[in-house]
Amino acid sequence: MFKNALKNKTPLIRVVKRGRDALPWQFGILVRAIAIISALIVSGIIIMMLSGKNPIEVYASMFDGVFGTPRRIWNTLQNTVILLCISLAVTPAFKMRFWNCGAEGQVLVGGLATVSVMMFLGDKLPLPLLLVIMLAASVLAGMIWALIPAVFKSIWNTNETLFTLMMNYVAIQLVAYFLKVFAKDGSGVLKPMPQFGLPVIGKYQFLLNIIIVAVVTVIVYIYLKYSKHGYEISVVGESENTAKYIGIGVKKVIIRTLAVSGAICGITGLLLVGGTDHTISTSTVGGQGFTAIMVSWLAKFNPIYMVLTSFLIVFLDRGAGQIATKFSIPSSISDIVTGIILLFIIGCEFFLTYKIVISKSGREEK
Amino acid sequence: MKKILALLLAVVMLFSLAACGGASNGDDIKVGFICLHDEKSTYDLNFLNGVTEVKAQLGLKDDQVIVKTNIPEGDECYQAAADLVDQGCDVIFANSFGHESFMIKAAKEFPEVEFCHATGTRAHTEGLANYHNAFASIYEGRYLAGVAAGLKLNEMIAAGKFSANEAKMGYVGAFTYAEVISGYTSFYLGAKSVCPTVTMDVQFTGSWYDAPEEKNAAEALIAAGCKLISQHADSMGAPSACENAGIPNVSYNGSTVEACPNTFIVSSRINWAPYYKYMIETVKEGGKIAADWTGGIAEGSVVLTDVNTKAAAANTAETLKTVTDGIKAGTVKVFDTKNFTVNGAALAADHKADVDTDDNYTPDTAVVINGIFEESKFRSAPYFDLRIDGIKLLNEKF
Numbered sequence A: 001m002f003k004n005a006l007k008n009k010t011p012l013i014r015v016v017k018r019g020r021d022a023l024p025w026q027f028g029i030l031v032r033a034i035a036i037i038s039a040l041i042v043s044g045i046i047i048m049m050l051s052g053k054n055p056i057e058v059y060a061s062m063f064d065g066v067f068g069t070p071r072r073i074w075n076t077l078q079n080t081v082i083l084l085c086i087s088l089a090v091t092p093a094f095k096m097r098f099w100n101c102g103a104e105g106q107v108l109v110g111g112l113a114t115v116s117v118m119m120f121l122g123d124k125l126p127l128p129l130l131l132v133i134m135l136a137a138s139v140l141a142g143m144i145w146a147l148i149p150a151v152f153k154s155i156w157n158t159n160e161t162l163f164t165l166m167m168n169y170v171a172i173q174l175v176a177y178f179l180k181v182f183a184k185d186g187s188g189v190l191k192p193m194p195q196f197g198l199p200v201i202g203k204y205q206f207l208l209n210i211i212i213v214a215v216v217t218v219i220v221y222i223y224l225k226y227s228k229h230g231y232e233i234s235v236v237g238e239s240e241n242t243a244k245y246i247g248i249g250v251k252k253v254i255i256r257t258l259a260v261s262g263a264i265c266g267i268t269g270l271l272l273v274g275g276t277d278h279t280i281s282t283s284t285v286g287g288q289g290f291t292a293i294m295v296s297w298l299a300k301f302n303p304i305y306m307v308l309t310s311f312l313i314v315f316l317d318r319g320a321g322q323i324a325t326k327f328s329i330p331s332s333i334s335d336i337v338t339g340i341i342l343l344f345i346i347g348c349e350f351f352l353t354y355k356i357v358i359s360k361s362g363r364e365e366k
Numbered sequence B: 001m002k003k004i005l006a007l008l009l010a011v012v013m014l015f016s017l018a019a020c021g022g023a024s025n026g027d028d029i030k031v032g033f034i035c036l037h038d039e040k041s042t043y044d045l046n047f048l049n050g051v052t053e054v055k056a057q058l059g060l061k062d063d064q065v066i067v068k069t070n071i072p073e074g075d076e077c078y079q080a081a082a083d084l085v086d087q088g089c090d091v092i093f094a095n096s097f098g099h100e101s102f103m104i105k106a107a108k109e110f111p112e113v114e115f116c117h118a119t120g121t122r123a124h125t126e127g128l129a130n131y132h133n134a135f136a137s138i139y140e141g142r143y144l145a146g147v148a149a150g151l152k153l154n155e156m157i158a159a160g161k162f163s164a165n166e167a168k169m170g171y172v173g174a175f176t177y178a179e180v181i182s183g184y185t186s187f188y189l190g191a192k193s194v195c196p197t198v199t200m201d202v203q204f205t206g207s208w209y210d211a212p213e214e215k216n217a218a219e220a221l222i223a224a225g226c227k228l229i230s231q232h233a234d235s236m237g238a239p240s241a242c243e244n245a246g247i248p249n250v251s252y253n254g255s256t257v258e259a260c261p262n263t264f265i266v267s268s269r270i271n272w273a274p275y276y277k278y279m280i281e282t283v284k285e286g287g288k289i290a291a292d293w294t295g296g297i298a299e300g301s302v303v304l305t306d307v308n309t310k311a312a313a314a315n316t317a318e319t320l321k322t323v324t325d326g327i328k329a330g331t332v333k334v335f336d337t338k339n340f341t342v343n344g345a346a347l348a349a350d351h352k353a354d355v356d357t358d359d360n361y362t363p364d365t366a367v368v369i370n371g372i373f374e375e376s377k378f379r380s381a382p383y384f385d386l387r388i389d390g391i392k393l394l395n396e397k398f
Helices: A002-008 A025-051 A055-065 A070-095 A103-121 A127-156 A160-182 A206-227 A226-237 A239-246 A250-277 A288-298 A305-328 A331-355 B002-023 B044-059 B077-086 B098-107 B139-157 B178-194 B211-222 B236-246 B273-284 B315-331
Strands: A015-016 A354-358 B030-033 B067-068 B093-095 B112-116 B132-138 B167-172 B201-202 B230-234 B249-252 B265-270 B292-295 B302-304 B391-393
Touching: A025 A055, A025 A331, A055 A070, A055 A305, A070 A103, A070 A206, A070 A226, A070 A250, A070 A288, A070 A305, A070 B077, A103 A127, A103 A160, A103 A288, A127 A160, A127 A250, A206 A226, A206 A250, A206 A305, A226 A239, A226 A250, A239 A250, A239 B139, A250 B292, A288 A331, A305 A331, A305 B067, A331 A354, B030 B077, B030 B249, B044 B273, B067 B077, B077 B093, B077 B098, B093 B098, B093 B273, B093 B391, B098 B112, B098 B132, B112 B273, B132 B139, B132 B273, B139 B178, B139 B230, B139 B249, B139 B265, B139 B315, B167 B211, B178 B201, B178 B230, B178 B391, B201 B211, B211 B230, B211 B236, B230 B236, B236 B249, B265 B315, B273 B292, B302 B315
Parallel strands: B030 B067, B030 B093, B093 B112, B112 B132, B132 B292, B167 B201, B167 B230, B201 B391, B230 B249, B249 B265
Antiparallel strands: A015 A354, B265 B302
């Protein structure tokens, strides 16, 4: 009897998705702004408690770390475009509800392909031809790495989250293996080869990277929003059955989309290895393949918003790094601040999408 | 208009350059440090402790020292170094082997700033006036640690726990680099100097920090009959395996006595403060930093922790003091070719080692002088990579 009563009881607090009563967009912007400001206040209080510094000074040094010198501005831009490029890469797959957690590995094999071409063909081919081969190799490598889980998913319906995740570790170990083979002096560190790197425009080391990612951003935006492929991706993402019903080849779309995803990851690998480090290590991507997932989600898979969200993450990261350096507090502060701010942002997104209904009477029975 | 602007800019730059140049002469010297990880890694903590120590010694203010942690071994290292130059640093130090190429890149771009790099190998071949390598002759510390190990073995033999011919030590190493080989060989030679029958097995893990793997390696060595364990890797894996099995342990990087009160004997470590002090003072006085600098026991760069009397043999501290004095006075030479053989034969008097690093390990420098293999003399990073008799390598895959 008692059991039954419990079963029929409406919970005191329920979470309901906002439907027709969705909030006006102006309100949405206001809420998000308030969330970011309150996140800054809360993290300010925590930093103050940990370091005993005035929070204004702390925020000032954050800005200083991000924009303080021309070099810092370039570094901020460079970090932003690399993160943005990986986020752009995972987005088509995410929009299709294919949880590609393998960007880390896909970028890394793209980088590995680039570095191999630089090593073995660098002094044998003229630079323009070399660059073309580097591009082709990195794109192909990233594609293959993404296609393996895609093919398994479309034929045997394997779990793509686990599969892509595991492929990351295979990629990392591959790089470790080839470092052992390539770095013949036994140090495991491959000397940079800037002579075979992407060309530098004027004196601006990162300008080419920035231009390439800007172009990729526009292309991905158009691809997702205006092309037939983009439409098919959305439909498959909404409902595979609908897609089948209207005659979309779901398997084909999955494989094609992951090829695009992997190719952009491969390009990021090229930018990181050919355009930035001129060498490779197992930590070249440094976890950005996972951060990109967050960037893409926060931007609701919109490439233009992603420019903002990737900048936000980089701003937090570099700013918090400067706080740690300036006030000699442990660098974990960077993760703490980033965590707090993301919690607030994701929290406010939750309340914008859902509403909380509190039952008038907890004993209401149907 | 453009010309005037360019001229103005040039003037401003000249002034700022002059301002930087002026800074290096006065008391307002600024020092930058680049670390691979942060205080959570024992390797980096050792460097960071050195920074704290030298700050106190030289009375440097907080804004004279900038420490950047978690700088990967990629272009970020160059960017961090360049940023430190922008902040007005007169001398910049980086602590990880893989930082070297990027420090050299920065050194070429900013000839007015001094760049110092720990554990690197290329300063003596790059020929840059403002790029320098530093290390410590940690083999002296390991030799002493080996002496403590040998004394412990002797004590256990005397107590009848095993015979002199069963005196086998185990060693957990990270990689088959010269740095590790030089380390375990000096440890072994130290033990052999007091316990002539000792032999040693070495197991490599392929990582500088892998607690489970290091623990497994230590346990396997103990199971294979090793009576004492030492290690050259950064985790607590091997020491804790020893404590669990009740096998004496000679540690590295600092004391592990708190976690291993019954088995920890002694530990050697590098203290970076003397080098920092040397590098900062040299820049302050406008002198030239050596291309390669190796600090030893005499300089305070190599230090031993206190001996744990609960685990160590009696009189260990006294013996270590005598041997330390011998090393300082030059009467004890760690790599004396009289004390070891390679494939049953003594080392040739004209033996060459690979000092100028290249891909094929080409031996390029005669390193034996008057019967002594002169480790860390021709460059600061170790280059002793001989497989001497008495030491068995169980795997060489790393």
